[in-house]
Amino acid sequence: MLKPTQLSQLIYENQDIWQFNFEEPRNLSSFFRDLNVNFSEDQIIHFWQIGWVRADLVHGNFTSELEGFDILDLLEDEGSLYSDNRILGSTQIQLEEPVKKFVEKMPNVVPYFHPFKYFVFWDIQRIIQFRVHPYQMMIPTRYHYILDQEIKIFYNWIQSESAKTRINYINDITSLAIATEPCFYTEIFNNLKYSPRISAEEQWTNINTYKTHLKEYYLQIGIEPIKEMTRTLCISAEMLEHNKNIHSLLRFMNGRQRLKIKGNLGGSILLKSMSEIIRRMAEWTFDTQLPEEDEMGFGVWMKDAKEIFYGTKRLFDSQDLKPKRQFIRQMELDTEIRIRFYVEGPTEYTAFTHLLDFWQQIEIIDLAGQFIQGKKKGLAFRDNLVTDDRQGVFSIIILDGDRDDNIRIVKKAAENDIFCGSFYISQPDFEYYNFSINELTEIVWDIVDSIDKTEQNYKLLQEALKETTCSEELFKAAKKTIPSICNITKGKEWGEKLAEYAAKRPRKDGDGKERPFIEACNTAIRSINIDYQFNRRDYWVDPETGKLVKRII
Numbered sequence: 210m211l212k213p214t215q216l217s218q219l220i221y222e223n224q225d226i227w228q229f230n231f232e233e234p235r236n237l238s239s240f241f242r243d244l245n246v247n248f249s250e251d252q253i254i255h256f257w258q259i260g261w262v263r264a265d266l267v268h269g270n271f272t273s274e275l276e277g278f279d280i281l282d283l284l285e286d287e288g289s290l291y292s293d294n295r296i297l298g299s300t301q302i303q304l305e306e307p308v309k310k311f312v313e314k315m316p317n318v319v320p321y322f323h324p325f326k327y328f329v330f331w332d333i334q335r336i337i338q339f340r341v342h343p344y345q346m347m348i349p350t351r352y353h354y355i356l357d358q359e360i361k362i363f364y365n366w367i368q369s370e371s372a373k374t375r376i377n378y379i380n381d382i383t384s385l386a387i388a389t390e391p392c393f394y395t396e397i398f399n400n401l402k403y404s405p406r407i408s409a410e411e412q413w414t415n416i417n418t419y420k421t422h423l424k425e426y427y428l429q430i431g432i433e434p435i436k437e438m439t440r441t442l443c444i445s446a447e448m449l450e451h452n453k454n455i456h457s458l459l460r461f462m463n464g465r466q467r468l469k470i471k472g473n474l475g476g477s478i479l480l481k482s483m484s485e486i487i488r489r490m491a492e493w494t495f496d497t498q499l500p501e502e503d504e505m506g507f508g509v510w511m512k513d514a515k516e517i518f519y520g521t522k523r524l525f526d527s528q529d530l531k532p533k534r535q536f537i538r539q540m541e542l543d544t545e546i547r548i549r550f551y552v553e554g555p556t557e558y559t560a561f562t563h564l565l566d567f568w569q570q571i572e573i574i575d576l577a578g579q580f581i582q583g584k585k586k587g588l589a590f591r592d593n594l595v596t597d598d599r600q601g602v603f604s605i606i607i608l609d610g611d612r613d614d615n616i617r618i619v620k621k622a623a624e625n626d627i628f629c630g631s632f633y634i635s636q637p638d639f640e641y642y643n644f645s646i647n648e649l650t651e652i653v654w655d656i657v658d659s660i661d662k663t664e665q666n667y668k669l670l671q672e673a674l675k676e677t678t679c680s681e682e683l684f685k686a687a688k689k690t691i692p693s694i695c696n697i698t699k700g701k702e703w704g705e706k707l708a709e710y711a712a713k714r715p716r717k718d719g720d721g722k723e724r725p726f727i728e729a730c731n732t733a734i735r736s737i738n739i740d741y742q743f744n745r746r747d748y749w750v751d752p753e754t755g756k757l758v759k760r761i762i
Contacts, residue, residue: 210381211426213263214279216388217292220265221281223419226412228394228402231265231321244476246330257320260297262329263380264320265387267291271318288317297380298373323387325483331476332379337363382438386483392420393489397482398464427494435491436499442484443505450477454540457503460525461533485525501525519740531601535740546572548733549597552607553577557639559704564712564730570737590618594628601741603630605729610636623750629741631732632755633725640680643711643726645718650674652706653687661693
């Protein structure tokens with residue numbers, strides 16, 4: 210472990226590189242209260258004086274030489290700086306006597322603590338709090354007895370070697386986090402503090418020089434003890450506040466905002482930040498990759514689980530926003546588009562919008578046949594697909610089979626692997642690809658005015674439509690047969706009628722298969738919570754079938 214005198218010496222020699230301030234007990238008490246650790250200034254000093262916590266620096270003048278305190282610097286007319294090198298937990302506290310009897314008065318001596326000492330005082334608060342269930346108040350005859358037993362157990366434990374080991378171990382973990390804080394604070398919190406006497410570049414040089422020096426201490430400690438320390442911090446964070454996903458979500462926040470989080474949740478985030486600082490230094494020192502903090506608490510992570518869920522093994526270290534976006538998506542907290550439909554014309558646009566309007570994560574775009582624009586043949590539409598891919602958006606394309614030029618563009622895009630999703634070629638068009646002629650006859654008949662709805666007209670309509678092969682022929686024949694529906698055309702009303710019919714009868718008449726229209730809608734809905742990065746990595750769009758198929762590696 211890092212020896213106490215080593216930490217104080219490091220702070221003294223490099224004090225300008227620390228990003229947190231070293232605080233007096235009064236300020237530390239205020240900081241702790243915001244995180245639900247409630248010790249007053251005097252109580253913090255008492256715990257320090259009886260040897261339950263080390264100060265990171267001590268300023269003042271001891272009236273006599275005290276064991277465990279070494280002078281770092283003699284300051285003219287300002288007292289001296291001391292390092293606190295005591296072995297903690299050695300003071301014998303008796304049940305019958307108050308703590309203050311064991312507190313040596315130290316006038317004009319001020320201990321300074323790094324805010325990471327929160328971990329030590331949180332652990333002290335956890336140790337000394339009564340574990341009597343509130344319901345015991347309902348049994349007053351037993352309450353005093355239970356309290357007496359609790360006190361006796363505590364004072365017996367505090368005299369034990371296990372208590373001494375625990376107190377020193379928690380302080381040692383905290384000391385290592387404090388020593389490492391300058392090295393990775395900026396990467397984690399996105400902020401760099403430096404003296405007005407130097408530039409940011411000079412501060413970085415000082416930090417990197419210090420980091421190289423600190424590496425030697427990490428090598429002496431070894432990677433296994435360090436892994437156990439990070440695990441202890443993460444378990445403590447989850448004991449303090451159990452909602453692991455909330456921890457992860459808040460760690461995506463801006464660093465300054467993250468440090469403003471109050472209560473147990475704020476304390477938990479601080480502990481995980483301490484763990485991350487130590488982990489990153491260990492990874493740099495030993496040239497290895499350790500589990501991130503969300504993998505180090507309670508529970509077991511399946512191997513490569515992060516890569517499966519988020520498309521990467523590193524959720525917090527990665528500068529790529531896509532894994533973070535995927536995490537937020539899985540919690541359904543985002544309002545971003547996740548699936549984008551590209552359709553040709555108002556009928557398809559209305560039909561898909563009618564069924565998918567409820568899902569805000571799905572967007573429908575009517576290209577109106579404009580896959581090719583001006584001299585830049587296909588480029589405008591291709592750019593849309595490239596943008597979708599960058600944003601982690603699935604692209605679903607609905608094509609009419611009578612436009613060979615559009616089909617070539619989409620198949621080429623699939624061949625070049627520039628998007629993830631699927632495409633459907635409606636042969637010969639949207640209506641005849643998704644509905645049988647009998648079904649289309651029913652849909653047209655539904656539009657006919659009630660005055661014209663006679664058995665004879667229905668038979669005439671059936672006869673007129675049975676030989677049609679595309680929607681253009683369908684409308685022409687229908688209008689000729691029943692003049693009252695002369696206003697029927699491809700558009701909003703027609704698209705809604707198709708959507709309503711398909712929603713009630715999702716399987717096509719005749720072969721009983723799910724309509725491609727309904728299949729595309731269901732695929733889109735399922736894709737809302739599917740990991741884009743995972744699918745992008747392992748699947749590609751087959752240029753012939755338009756379906757996602759497994760990549761052959």
